[in-house]
Amino acid sequence: MAIMPHDPYVLVTGGAGYIGSHTVELLLRRGYRPVVFDNFSTGHRALLLNDDWIQGDLRELESIRGALQKYPFQSVLHFASHCYVGESMDDPPKYFFDNLTQALNLLRAMLEFRIPHFVLSSTCSVYGHPQQVPIPETHPVAPTNPYGESKRMIERILEWYDRADRIRFVSLRYFNAAGAHPSGRLGELHDPEPHLIPRVLQVAAGIRPFVEIHGEDYPTADGTCIRDYVHVVDLAEAHLLALQRLQRTGQTGIFNLGTGKGYSVKEVIRAAQKITGREIPCRSGLRRPGDPSDLVADPTRAERDLDWVPRHSTLESILETAWNFLKVPRRRQEREG
Ligand SMILES: NC(=O)c1ccc[n+]([C@@H]2O[C@H](COP(=O)([O-])OP(=O)(O)OC[C@H]3O[C@@H](n4cnc5c(N)ncnc54)[C@H](O)[C@@H]3O)[C@@H](O)[C@H]2O)c1
Numbered sequence: 001m002a003i004m005p006h007d008p009y010v011l012v013t014g015g016a017g018y019i020g021s022h023t024v025e026l027l028l029r030r031g032y033r034p035v036v037f038d039n040f041s042t043g044h045r046a047l048l049l050n051d052d053w054i055q056g057d058l059r060e061l062e063s064i065r066g067a068l069q070k071y072p073f074q075s076v077l078h079f080a081s082h083c084y085v086g087e088s089m090d091d092p093p094k095y096f097f098d099n100l101t102q103a104l105n106l107l108r109a110m111l112e113f114r115i116p117h118f119v120l121s122s123t124c125s126v127y128g129h130p131q132q133v134p135i136p137e138t139h140p141v142a143p144t145n146p147y148g149e150s151k152r153m154i155e156r157i158l159e160w161y162d163r164a165d166r167i168r169f170v171s172l173r174y175f176n177a178a179g180a181h182p183s184g185r186l187g188e189l190h191d192p193e194p195h196l197i198p199r200v201l202q203v204a205a206g207i208r209p210f211v212e213i214h215g216e217d218y219p220t221a222d223g224t225c226i227r228d229y230v231h232v233v234d235l236a237e238a239h240l241l242a243l244q245r246l247q248r249t250g251q252t253g254i255f256n257l258g259t260g261k262g263y264s265v266k267e268v269i270r271a272a273q274k275i276t277g278r279e280i281p282c283r284s285g286l287r288r289p290g291d292p293s294d295l296v297a298d299p300t301r302a303e304r305d306l307d308w309v310p311r312h313s314t315l316e317s318i319l320e321t322a323w324n325f326l327k328v329p330r331r332r333q334e335r336e337g
Pocket of ligand 1: 017038082
């Protein structure tokens with residue numbers, strides 16, 4: 001049985017989403033009382049794991065105030081956000097207005113209720129086009145899209161709140177989240193799905209006709225973009241470690257979450273063909289504006305200061321769990337007729 005943590009109540013904004021739901025699952029197993037706050041705009045009731053959830057919208061201050069007064073929270077994990085690079089290029093106001101309003105409302109309500117600890121879902125998009133790879137946290141930040149810029153702005157707001165002794169925070173800069181829970185119960189359910197691995201697997205499953213490769217003329221060995229894929233279960237573990245560090249030391253910090261190893265688009269497709277045993281037809285497409293050729297983390301700081309070990313983040317494990325998750329509803333559909 002898990003030992004009851006000292007401050008078990010944790011607010012999880014966006015806990016009905018992909019990464020948030022995996023983190024809730026881990027928190028529950030470790031004896032915490034996570035309470036999900038979600039407007040279900042991109043999240044799913046099917047990903048909720050217990051009855052501690054509140055339907056609310058962070059863009060409304062009263063909504064988040066109401067949630068914070070119900071439980072004795074000491075910590076918040078903030079996943080809720082718009083999170084697509086491409087969409088942010090088409091609609092910057094959506095990303096700046098909503099992502100910032102949500103964070104500001106949440107921080108304001110946290111100060112009112114004297115909640116000191118905040119963990120932010122940040123992103124490698126804050127670095128823009130890297131000057132060196134692997135990318136350490138000390139690399140200059142220069143986002144090339146409104147999504148990354150909105151996350152960097154939230155980090156900067158947090159840095160000022162920290163300086164004023166109002167909030168202690170951990171910002172986790174994820175590289176490419178991927179994979180699914182080994183149980184097959186939780187996984188990625190974005191609609192439309194912007195991420196490579198689920199799209200590739202949807203082609204393998206016959207849900208999509210082909211994978212479009214966005215650019216084959218990058219300065220990489222096979223001409224396609226290289227990304228650092230980190231298993232969502234390892235991301236959940238990093239959130240728990242970040243929370244424990246905040247509760248134990250009250251120390252603010254920024255950490256990359258990646259493996260230090262990158263795979264090209266073509267390598268991912270080949271590995272997916274092997275794991276699924278299916279043909280995955282591809283078509284050549286145009287480069288996407290603002291896509292850097294190579295994004296790979298230097299995860300040394302998280303490994304050293306959080307004791308984080310990304311145990312699940314081999315490409316095989318990522319593809320196998322994501323494939324397993326994709327097949328579950330199909331199996332159910334088949335059973336139901
Ligand atoms: N998926 C990735 O590869 C990746 C990479 C880097 C960073 N991130 C960050 O991780 C976080 C989670 O990403 P995800 O892939 O799980 O996304 P997701 O869309 O699956 O989850 C986001 C959740 O937030 C909720 N939400 C959105 N706006 C809200 C609002 N105004 N009020 C309340 N709830 C709201 C949604 O309903 C959803 O449940 C995001 O902040 C994202 O920017 C994701």
